[in-house]
Amino acid sequence: MHPVRPEFVPDPSLSQAAMEALQRDIAEAARFEDDLGFSPQGIAHSGDAPDGKQTTLRTGDGAADPPLVAGVDQAFVDDRAVSAIVVLQNGEVVERVSAVERTEIPYIPGLLSFREGGAILAAFAELETDPDVVLVDGSGRIHFREAGLATHIGVTLDVPAVGVAKNLLCGTPEQSLDETYPEGTRIPITADDSVETCPDGTVIGHALQTRQYDSPNRYINPLIVSPGHRVSAGSAAALVEATADGYKLPEPTRLADSYADEAKESVE
DNA sequence: GCGACAG
């Protein structure tokens, strides 16, 4: 798939001020409400799939089959970014692609999409499947200008997108994230002064405990899930919960992560 | 000036 809003394609040569201005326009175009075409709850599971090489399967495209959920993740080799996309349906891999692009700028908190966006869009250009929703590694609405990586990609491609991060970029959790919570726990993250584009108190995402140890004194940190585009905060969390299968990360993200690692071995 | 900051 290709950009539907070419004017939002991340340009790493922009000045920092121009990047921030573009993010405000993207946040303006973003819809943090459900516009999915399927129910977040209606995502079937299957047991653990085999790993390693999978043949690319293509289902006879009916109209309202189980949703196609894509996971996107990046790996790096020097100044190259390897972006991998894995698409699942019914818990089975339907397609996977990868692309390599040079990174033009360093990692700057708040401007991640200008570093990784090019590689991600290059990978999407290779993708034949049209996913119903995309799980992007990083933040969506939980961002200084409500335009994190998931929002940037979702709006540019006009595809429903969800941000799945391992750490909190900004905002305030309604309860401390330093405690141990049972699986399924959702803690709202609300906007504070660091989120300059929306009223304080707005729920911009959730900390979601997708996995937790049974009893010991060891614990797993929650995931930070936020709407990217065309998804509400509640549905974003429900989607991640529905695609998680025994691991902290949802399957699409987990498989994209390992595929990116695998693909980067083939980079000179 | 200092702190804080996805990947």
Place this chain on the structure above:
DNA sequence: ATCTTGTCGC
């Protein structure tokens, strides 16, 4: 994100 062996705990 990345550099990396062993190790603690289920």
